[in-house]
Amino acid sequence: MCQLLGMNCNVPTDICFSFEGFCARGGKTDDHKDGWGIAFFEGLGCRVFLDDNPSSASPVAAFIRQYPIKSTNVIAHIRKATIGPVKLENCHPFKRELWGRYWVFAHNGDLPTLPCDHQGIYRPVGQTDSEQAFCLILNHIRQRFPDRKPPIQDLYLALQEITAAIAPHGIFNYLLSDGEHCFAHCSTKLCYIVRQAPFAAAHLIDEDITVDFQELTTPSDRVAVIATTSLTDNEDWTPIQPGELLVFQDGLPLHLTP
Amino acid sequence: MCQLLGMNCNVPTDICFSFEGFCARGGKTDDHKDGWGIAFFEGLGCRVFLDDNPSSASPVAAFIRQYPIKSTNVIAHIRKATIGPVKLENCHPFKRELWGRYWVFAHNGDLPTLPCDHQGIYRPVGQTDSEQAFCLILNHIRQRFPDRKPPIQDLYLALQEITAAIAPHGIFNYLLSDGEHCFAHCSTKLCYIVRQAPFAAAHLIDEDITVDFQELTTPSDRVAVIATTSLTDNEDWTPIQPGELLVFQDGLPLHLTP
Numbered sequence: 001m002c003q004l005l006g007m008n009c010n011v012p013t014d015i016c017f018s019f020e021g022f023c024a025r026g027g028k029t030d031d032h033k034d035g036w037g038i039a040f041f042e043g044l045g046c047r048v049f050l051d052d053n054p055s056s057a058s059p060v061a062a063f064i065r066q067y068p069i070k071s072t073n074v075i076a077h078i079r080k081a082t083i084g085p086v087k088l089e090n091c092h093p094f095k096r097e098l099w100g101r102y103w104v105f106a107h108n109g110d111l112p113t114l115p116c117d118h119q120g121i122y123r124p125v126g127q128t129d130s131e132q133a134f135c136l137i138l139n140h141i142r143q144r145f146p147d148r149k150p151p152i153q154d155l156y157l158a159l160q161e162i163t164a165a166i167a168p169h170g171i172f173n174y175l176l177s178d179g180e181h182c183f184a185h186c187s188t189k190l191c192y193i194v195r196q197a198p199f200a201a202a203h204l205i206d207e208d209i210t211v212d213f214q215e216l217t218t219p220s221d222r223v224a225v226i227a228t229t230s231l232t233d234n235e236d237w238t239p240i241q242p243g244e245l246l247v248f249q250d251g252l253p254l255h256l257t258p
Numbered sequence: 259m260c261q262l263l264g265m266n267c268n269v270p271t272d273i274c275f276s277f278e279g280f281c282a283r284g285g286k287t288d289d290h291k292d293g294w295g296i297a298f299f300e301g302l303g304c305r306v307f308l309d310d311n312p313s314s315a316s317p318v319a320a321f322i323r324q325y326p327i328k329s330t331n332v333i334a335h336i337r338k339a340t341i342g343p344v345k346l347e348n349c350h351p352f353k354r355e356l357w358g359r360y361w362v363f364a365h366n367g368d369l370p371t372l373p374c375d376h377q378g379i380y381r382p383v384g385q386t387d388s389e390q391a392f393c394l395i396l397n398h399i400r401q402r403f404p405d406r407k408p409p410i411q412d413l414y415l416a417l418q419e420i421t422a423a424i425a426p427h428g429i430f431n432y433l434l435s436d437g438e439h440c441f442a443h444c445s446t447k448l449c450y451i452v453r454q455a456p457f458a459a460a461h462l463i464d465e466d467i468t469v470d471f472q473e474l475t476t477p478s479d480r481v482a483v484i485a486t487t488s489l490t491d492n493e494d495w496t497p498i499q500p501g502e503l504l505v506f507q508d509g510l511p512l513h514l515t516p
Binding site: 042045046059087089090099121122 | 300301302303305306321345347353360380381
């Protein structure tokens with residue numbers, strides 16, 4: 001299985017600490033060695049760094065670990081190839097443009113019975129079920145809202161519909177963001193933590209590294225981190241329930257009506 | 259004005275030598291300091307590295323200069339902002355997906371009278387005339403060929419049409435690639451060189467660096483390099499004529515009927 005990492009904040013924040021522990025899972029502390037990727041939203045812009053090398057041995061990952069890009073929305077992924085060979089075009093996150101905004105998507109799980117749709121506006125470039133699912137999501141919400149991003153409650157309902165149509169084809173944990181909202185769907189395994197004042201120290205599970213967030217933050221900062229499994233061993237991570245779709249904005253999950 | 263650099267080859271080749279000279283123009287030997295970007299096609303996959311720092315002072319550019327990504331198609335750009343502020347979303351090259359392939363575009367020039375089209379399938383994310391032109395191109399060729407990439411002669415004619423419609427709005431030197439073909443349109447300034455056996459040494463204009471390509475190549479290698487102005491001072495670069503649209507494949511310009 002692959003691993004997901006997401007971050008959604010109210011002020012641009014670097015993800016170096018979480019990415020350090022996450023990267024170790026890509027071939028060092030865990031067996032996800034078939035590529036990795038990370039997307040940073042910076043304003044409307046979005047940078048995606050990809051590599052089909054294991055993240056623990058990737059020169060691009062080594063560069064990212066020491067380059068503190070500040071972002072309000074990040075999605076990262078390390079891959080264990082199941083459907084689709086180890087190639088750059090199969091590395092997550094995938095990126096497309098919709099309504100004049102970039103959308104970024106990463107998936108953990110397999111969707112072996114997902115039918116191919118090569119007629120939609122968005123089509124996969126690689127061979128993964130994940131990119132196929134991303135295109136189905138975008139085709140669905142674009143069809144529903146052709147002109148512009150609708151109010152978040154409406155978008156949430158449309159996303160729930162297409163997610164419920166895709167999920168029965170297998171395991172469908174995913175992160176999806178347009179730089180404003182981060183959608184997190186749990187099919188089997190996904191959890192999150194919200195860090196806000198009073199900040200404390202956190203210690204990674206995968207590397208012996210501790211960071212005291214109090215030294216790095218201001219009292220109004222708020223950061224949600226979402227991951228396949230908890231990244232720290234001294235904080236309480238909240239499991240997202242199977243079947244649940246959360247939406248994060250400004251570092252908090254929104255309370256939307258399903 | 260911005261600067262363009264493109265490479266189209268018959269075997270994956272690193273662009274380190276050309277990029278070294280090109281990067282120096284981003285704030286060191288020339289005044290193009292408002293961001294830069296480079297896109298590498300690797301198979302169907304495509305990595306784009308962007309930075310709104312000057313390329314001569316960019317940590318990402320420093321990383322790319324020493325990381326020899328091998329690619330058959332590369333497009334790079336350094337920016338002098340004219341239309342659209344210095345922001346990540348305004349850095350070229352821009353990337354979209356069409357027919358299940360990635361398309362990458364970079365532009366040198368201004369198109370001050372280009373009308374905005376916010377109704378097409380492809381819409382700009384940033385504020386540049388360049389991204390607007392890219393979206394117009396993709397909307398046009400998608401409308402003409404909705405299902406799949408047509409034979410290159412047909413695509414060439416459709417591209418000529420939309421290019422001829424956009425060009426009167428200003429200056430429109432551009433590079434466009436889907437990883438197989440590289441289209442190079444000259445409005446005022448663009449030139450190219452084809453390097454093939456027998457290979458020789460080349461010396462950069464912008465940095466005192468010489469590379470002997472004979473030591474790095476095999477006799478069947480062929481590499482076309484396209485740039486705003488020649489990058490070396492001991493080779494003969496061919497100027498592309500104003501109004502001319504060339505298509506490169508496997509390191510050679512194709513002979514297509516306009």
